Amino acid sequence: MAYAYLFKYIIIGDTGVGKSCLLLQFTDKRFQPVHDLTIGVEFGARMITIDGKQIKLQIWDTAGQESFRSITRSYYRGAAGALLVYDITRRDTFNHLTTWLEDARQHSNSNMVIMLIGNKSDLESRREVKKEEGEAFAREHGLIFMETSAKTASNVEEAFINTAKEIYEKIQEGVFDINNEANGIKIGPQHAASNATLAGNQGGQQAGGGCC
Amino acid sequence: MVEPGAARTCRRPREPERAGPPRAAMNFLRGVMGGPSAGAQPSGAETIQKLCDRVASSTLLDDRRDAVRALKSLSKKYRLEVGFQAMEHLINVLQTDRSDSEIIGYTLDTLFNIVSNDLEEEEQEENSQKQVDDLGRQFTEIFIKQQENVTLLLTFLEEFDFQVRWPGVKLLTSLLKQQGPQVQQIILVSPMGVSRLMDLLADSREVIRNDGVLLLQQLTKSNAAIQKIVAFENAFERLLDIVTDEGNSDGGIVVEDCLLLLQNLLKNNNSNQNFFKEGSYIQRMKPWFEVGDDNSGWSAQKVTNLHLMLQLVRVLVSPTNPPGATSSCQKTMFHCGLLQQLCTILMATGVPADILTETINTVSEVIRGCQINQDYFASVNAPSNPPRSAIVVLLMSMVNERQPFVLRCAVLYCFQCFLYKNQKGQGEIVSTLLPSTIDATGNSVSAGQLLCGGLFSTDSLSNWCAAVALAHALQDNATLKEQLLRVQLATSIGNPPVSLLQQCTNILSQGDKIDRRGSKVQTRVGLLMLLCTWLSDCPIAVTHFLHNSANIPFLTGQIAENLGEEEQLVQGLCALLLGICIYYNDNSLENCRKEKLKQLIEKRIGKENFIEKLGFISKHELYSRAAQKPQPSFSSPDHMMFDHEFTKLVKELEGIITKAIYKSSEEDKQEEEVKKTLEQHDNIVTHYKKVIREQDQQLEELKQKVNTLKSQNEQLQTAVTQQMSQIQQHKDQYNLLKVQLGKDNQHHTSHSNTLQMNGIQPEEISKLRQEIEELKNKHEVLQGQLREKDSVIENMKSLQSETGTNEQSSQITAGLEHGNELHRELEALRIQIQSQSLDISKLQSEKQELLQQMGLFRTTPYCWGKAKNTASVPALGDSSAVIAAKNSELEGRLLQEIKELKNDVKALSEEKALLKQHLDSVNSTVAVLQNEKSKLQQEVAESKKEQDDLLVLLADQDQKILALKNKLKELGEPVEDEDDIESGDQGDEDEEEEGEEED
Ligand SMILES: Nc1nc2c(ncn2[C@@H]2O[C@H](COP(=O)(O)OP(=O)(O)OP(=O)(O)O)[C@@H](O)[C@H]2O)c(=O)[nH]1
């Protein structure tokens, strides 16, 4: 299907926080109650619309287990967005956020948009991390924040879409070099021409038409 | 330095002899080893040791560089020595001298020579190949023992300098070839290791890019994690770009290498396949298959490229992929036109046989189990005249002995894939065999005809393929299994037709008599697989099979015999068929009931023996191979024995049949009973459900009937009232006519001036009677007058004779004669009047009759019965007894109601008939009345006329009498009573005239 932009995402965070469930809920609108440990990385995709434009999201769901860390690090560099997930019912997953963030900042391109997600908001009774704590962490590190539930689908769409909006805005501002695919952004085939002006704003870099 | 182009064009051997040892090295060698003329030559090992010492100890870079270069030139001939002695030093150079790209380049080259087996492959003898392999592996092991060495090598791959990067790529490729998994693991854990290697594809120097592709091929071999990272790094995009840039299938070996890498990335990697599909890369494959019209003279490279391209398509739609993944790729391939492109190649001319075969296999998997694709495939026509469907054209190849074996296998696969989960397609194929649809003109060959032809041809391979193909048309399709039983075959002239089922069995039992090409076992195995598929899960087919009393003895005979190993498979299949005849037996044939057949097995074969023979099938060496994948692929035609779908059937039935055979007849009976009662309960429930449904339907129908009858009845009633009013109208008309008649009578008779017509018949009649009475009176008066006149005439006669002169007397005589004539006329008149009065009395009696008939006609008041449709269907209870009771009660009630309704309907229709009768009789009465009315009218008219005549006559007579009187007066004869008579007459006449005027 034709798209205006293609964004690459990664989902990171401790094992068992619900990364795969978030992806499954987003792509298939399903919930998987059994923990199906992710081995390495799994791929998923979906089309969304922002500002009337079709945007294709290509999402790589990474394994949270320590042993896969070296593999999953390979995915930071080419991603435009990252969902950093913790589990609101397990404080340790919140405590590990600093490590995750350092890792991400070190291996990714500096413009990568990071969305902090406190998942399993449906388990209010077992909550260990207050929403305010998540908000504070996000504010402190310049992240967007949201609490979600992959089980009830609450805020799941919003999490993926708001991340895309942030990336989209950065493109409009000319922060992203959209001609470098290593940034995890690709212009759709038929939109290459219409984005020539955008490229121009970024300091006269070519991209000139290129459709024919 | 070597020019990049050279390496590209002749990549095999991977590295061409890179010129001889450089001059500097030669000089150096002469120095250390002494010239060829300088007496005893030092051993290679000694020389190498010296060189190693130089590399290790020399403080001058130039010295070290020369030493390494010398080592490099020796590394092919003295591979073992250089490897063992110099490895450590070379690694040292890599660590310490990295600023000098030249020495690094030599080092990497040397290491490559040590590690790689490529160079010596051609030189080495076959038997020493293994030793060489070991050498490369050992040196690799030594090198990678220190993981840092590999990490270090990775950094050299990032160097832009050609003389570093290129040998680095080759060395790493070699290491991966030798110790793939370990090297992969090291690269995987080194930060961004894989990602950095991806940059090689972006190198503008083609040699590096192309060798980079080869490196990635090795890197991605059977490592899903690396495959995913490579894909994440946009490998698909880049590789597809290279393929396009190089001219797709017309491109060179780079295209081939890219395709192989793509295959590595996608094969058995669902995540990457999903990514490939989601990235819309399938669409980019379509141009690969846009071949022109002229397909002759394809280069070997083009054939290879296309082959790989086809395989890549197959990777995406492989039957072993998750079903959802395959089906979404299949749909995309249809929607982007890739399937259509493949079908064009299928029907194109001049395509090399192996490409055609692979194209057929590819189309097979693109359509397999995907309805829209299967439907499209069914619609493809070959560009022949007349156009034939692709399916027919392909089947023709399948049953053609002259076609290559692999092609025939591919066609069979294609046919199987077309029918897989495709009931519509199965139906279409089977229908070409059924009597009603066979094209009698014989103009076009049908799929069914080709399959039958194949089934009974003298080529065993055709037999097998056709049998398996037909079995696939029946797979999981009970309806078609039954329909195929209808197929009859004309065998030879004079003999009655034989059913297809029986003909298959006949060939099995007489197979040995027919001279066949190929293996007899193959034919029999094929037919037995067909029969097993046909009969399984189809009790009617089992009954058909058992119906021929020769079939079971044939099977038991086969199983019981102690035959050679060759026949074991046939025996096993016979046992399976017999087992199916038992398991799917509905006991409809008394002689072949389950337990009878089981007794037969026990008696003639023995249970143990039977089970052992049954086991021959799945123990056969070819069985497990066929069970692996759906595609029929056999190393040789002799190995064509098992069909994949059939192995599934065997798996399913083997256990069931074994259990069924071992079960005692007691257990069998018990199970049967349980099954039966269960079935009965089910049946009862379904039966009652059916009954209720039917009765509901009947009720509905009856309700409708009642309604239509009601409306019919209403219609009839209105018709009756209409008829009545019509009758009334007729009556009125009749009366009117009568009034007119009366008026007419008034004109002429002056009797009925007081008559009033009011349409009421009795009055009418009495009036008529009165009229007649008056008429009679009038007649009497008239007659009286006549008599008087007669007597007057008599008198006058006598007077005349007393006075009579000749003249007078002659006149009188004449007058008398005249009088006589008048008299006669009067007589006639009298008779006429008499007959008239008779007529009138007749009319009267008729009128009476009429009145009676009128009295008969009365409308009967009807009482319509009301249909009571108040039956309610009770809910089905849990226990079947309750259900049964309720059902029977319900049934009773329903029946009662239906009966009542029926009675109602009957009464209604009877009443309807009665009404109709009434109507008819009324109608006929009306007709009679009208008839009589017209008769009456006529008669009235007649009598009127007669009266008129009579009156005219009377007037004449009066005139004559007057004339006679006058004559008598003239003669002087006194005329008596003259005035009286005249005045009386006159008065009458006056009255009449006055009446006329008054009216
Ligand atoms: N109640 C609730 N359970 C959730 C939610 N999200 C995930 N889970 C459960 O948490 C467990 C782990 O979910 P996964 O999505 O497999 O975890 P993961 O982050 O992918 O784990 P790794 O693959 O090992 O990294 C599963 O049993 C899920 O059913 C949620 O929003 N609410």
Ligand SMILES: [Mg+2]
């Ligand atoms: Mg997971």
